[in-house]
Amino acid sequence: MRTRTALSVPIAALAAALTLSACGGGGQDAEPEQKATEGFPVTVEHAGGEQQLKIDAKPERIVSLSATATEMLFDIGAGEQVEAADQTSNFPEEAPTEKDLSAFTPSVEAITEFEPDLVVLSDDMDGIAAKLKKVKTPVLHLPAATTLDDTYEQMRTLGAATGHADEAEKRTGEIEERLTEIADDAKKEIGGEKLSYYHELDDQMFSITSKTYAGEVYGLFGLTNIADEAKEQAGGYPQLSAEFIVEQDPDLIVLSEGGDKAVEELEGRPAFDTIGAVENDEIAQIDGDLSSRWGPRVVDFAEQVSEAAVAAAEKN
Structure with a gap:
C-alpha cells in the first residue's frame, strides 16, 4: 500500500446586526441583545491552566491566530463569530483567512484593524498577548496540545468562551467515541501483529516519540515507535540517523512532509531498500496538517494511520 496523495493526519459581522437592533429603541429589540449575552460573563482557564480570562459578553468579532483554533471554532459552531483568521488557517474552506495576518510575526495594528472582542492564539510570539492587553483586547492563549485530553479541554474552553458550550461538549464526545x-x-x-513504525517529519529525518501528541494517536493502535529507542529524545522530536532507521527496520513508514517524489526519494537512500516497510511498499504519505494540528481533524489522521497499519499487518 502506498498513499501518494496528501490528504487535507492547534465572523460574519453579527456585531453590526446587534448594534442596529440596540439602536432601534423598541421593546422588541431588547430580546436579541439579551440572547447574545446569555450565559455570560464566563471565566475560563487558559495558557496551560496558569491564567484565567473573564469574558463579559459573547464574542462577536474573534480573530484567530492559530490554525488549530480556527478549525475548532468552526467545528463547535462558532465560525460565524470569526472575523479574521491568520494566514495558516487553510481549513475549513469558509474560514476568513487573511494573507497579511501572521501568527509568527504578529502585529497589534494588523490584529486590532479587525476590532476584535477576542483574540485566540496558540503561541505568544513577540509578547503579543501583553501588547494586546495594553489596548484592552482580550486574549485566549491555547498552547499546542500534548495529549488528546488537551484537545478535548481546549474545545470545551472555546465552547464556554464563545457561547457554544453544549456544542463543544457534544463534539468532544463524538471525536473521542470515533477515535475509539x-x-x-x-x-x-x-490481530496479534506487533508492528513498528517510523514517522518522518522532514527529509532531515526528524521524528516523533510516543510522548508527543501524534505519538499518542499511533499508540491507540498498539504500534511500536522506533524513535522511542533513540538516545537523544530532544523533547519528543529526535533527529534520527539513516543507520538507526535501517537497523530498527520498521514495518511501516509515514511521511508527513514532502511532495510527489517524497516516497521515491526515501526509497533511494542508502540501504533503505533493506527496510521491511520499503520492501513491502508500506510507505504512507499523510498531509502534515493532519498530524501537526490537534483539532477535530485528529479523526482524519487516525483514519489514515488505521488504513496504513492494517495494510502493513496484511503484508507482515
Whole structure:
C-alpha cells in the first residue's frame, strides 16, 4: 500500500446586526441583545491552566491566530463569530483567512484593524498577548496540545468562551467515541501483529516519540515507535540517523512532509531498500496538517494511520 496523495493526519459581522437592533429603541429589540449575552460573563482557564480570562459578553468579532483554533471554532459552531483568521488557517474552506495576518510575526495594528472582542492564539510570539492587553483586547492563549485530553479541554474552553458550550461538549464526545471505534476496528484486523513504525517529519529525518501528541494517536493502535529507542529524545522530536532507521527496520513508514517524489526519494537512500516497510511498499504519505494540528481533524489522521497499519499487518 502506498498513499501518494496528501490528504487535507492547534465572523460574519453579527456585531453590526446587534448594534442596529440596540439602536432601534423598541421593546422588541431588547430580546436579541439579551440572547447574545446569555450565559455570560464566563471565566475560563487558559495558557496551560496558569491564567484565567473573564469574558463579559459573547464574542462577536474573534480573530484567530492559530490554525488549530480556527478549525475548532468552526467545528463547535462558532465560525460565524470569526472575523479574521491568520494566514495558516487553510481549513475549513469558509474560514476568513487573511494573507497579511501572521501568527509568527504578529502585529497589534494588523490584529486590532479587525476590532476584535477576542483574540485566540496558540503561541505568544513577540509578547503579543501583553501588547494586546495594553489596548484592552482580550486574549485566549491555547498552547499546542500534548495529549488528546488537551484537545478535548481546549474545545470545551472555546465552547464556554464563545457561547457554544453544549456544542463543544457534544463534539468532544463524538471525536473521542470515533477515535475509539477506529482504533478498536483496526486492532481487530491487525490481530496479534506487533508492528513498528517510523514517522518522518522532514527529509532531515526528524521524528516523533510516543510522548508527543501524534505519538499518542499511533499508540491507540498498539504500534511500536522506533524513535522511542533513540538516545537523544530532544523533547519528543529526535533527529534520527539513516543507520538507526535501517537497523530498527520498521514495518511501516509515514511521511508527513514532502511532495510527489517524497516516497521515491526515501526509497533511494542508502540501504533503505533493506527496510521491511520499503520492501513491502508500506510507505504512507499523510498531509502534515493532519498530524501537526490537534483539532477535530485528529479523526482524519487516525483514519489514515488505521488504513496504513492494517495494510502493513496484511503484508507482515
